[in-house]
Amino acid sequence: MEKLLKEITPKSHDFSQWYVDVIKKADMVDYAPMKGFMVMKPYSYKIWEFIQTAMDQRFQATGHENAYFPLLIPENLLVKEAEHVEGFSAEVAWVTMGGNEVLAERLAVRPTSETIIGYMYSQWIQSYRDLPVLINQWANVLRWEKSTRPFLRTTEFLWQEGHTVHRTEEEAVAETVQQLGTYREVIEGELAVPVIEGVKSAGERFAGAVETYTLEALMGDGKALQIATSHFLGQNFAKAFEIRYLDEDGVLKYGWTTSWGSTTRMIGALIMVHGDDKGLRMPPRVAPIQVIIVPIGRGAERDAVVRHAKTLQAQLQSVCRVKIDDRDEYTPGYKFNDWEMRGVPLRLEVGPKDMAQQRVMLCRRDTGEKLAVEESEVSATIPKVLEDIQTTLFRQAQDYRNQHTHAIQNYQEMAQYDHRGFFLGDWCADEQCADRLKQETAVTIRCLPLEANLSGNGCIVCGRPGVRRALFGRAY
């Protein structure tokens, strides 16, 4: 334990340092030699691939198709939607040279693709028969952020962005809500991160959106993280980009568009929600390795144990992602700590004692619980235990969030919780109250939850009658 503490800063001591220690020690990322950029190493990229698969299956199932649009966007397109360009102008990187030639028009490295896709859609859509257009792209985007943090906010990041066009407002809103539901399914079901669904207040809305739907999660340090968003764009982009169709009634009409995105930030959430002082705790469904077999034995025993462990591995391959750690140069104790740091959900130990009794030892990463299992039962037991770990991690995260969610009547009450956690309170819907709250406490409106009723106690800032129930918190 002493040595462990030297490697990973305890969560309670310094959460930020803990986070950096964990992602480095668990071999998830490395810093690139340019500010704000990171390398996703195989262990974290694999997690991203699982997330991609889970998302993509659901996108396809609801009729979406993947496509790919250009990395660079000409300036004249980027500036077409006024609010949009205002929202992003401060963080756009520009390409001004092509080889040795200065470009006639500079090109933006996409911070998001509404504009270039909007332009293309305007070329593609003529008739109501062309609708809806349901396209998603998996891509990288670039935003010149002031301060960065691996996964949570990097200059370049990976994401998916869906862009759809619909014939009616109702259909577009339904799409927006449906996609939020998909995000929730994946984030809660696969990542075991509980979220609160809501809409953003006007001040926090996506640049150019009519309504921004969001999922908000609470991290292990009591700070909030926006984990996925789905935007109803109304006809703002359709009007800016002339996305029009001739309707059945012979009238030329503007389409209704949506966009929705989720990013590699989800991996950051996964780490901050489940990790502990020993390192990561991976939910089994997205764990690159679900079961690590550690053979134990010395001298003459070693060969027999390793051979036996390999047989077990072969047998388990059909029920889980299993790896064997037969490195000769490390002791079992070292390996235990090593894989715990990487968050492998389940460890299977086999030694001479186990072999004699035809059993193995299973040790859960989430609870530390050890159980002896008959060899004949292992294949059947492991999937059940993995499922239980998945559920347990979600429950633990949910409990933590519930314990740190406080209904309040006025914002001064936040101080007793050190402004950490979620706060539910009424809001008068005046942005001035939101600004004042932010100024005084650094707390912002995370969302207006879809499922919440006014308490009737009045705005937590000004005391005037509440208009919306709001979820407050300090955000990443």
Place this chain on the structure above:
RNA sequence: CGGGGAGUAGCGCAGCUUGGUAGCGCGCCUGCUUCGGGAGCAGGAGGUCGCAGGUUCGAAUCCUGUCUCUCCGACCA
């Protein structure tokens, strides 16, 4: 972008005040002994001191610039 802290071997650090032989722990390599919660001994490899200028006979050390990390703000997924 403003304010702190920091860049010396893969990792963590000392050395810098007062310029003069590049050091420690871990890790790595080899050998032997070890193996149910971070093993031991012995031998060994590895560094243009973030980068670029300047001062000097001589710079890790002094000066200037610059890049990167980190923390706290403001901006954002």
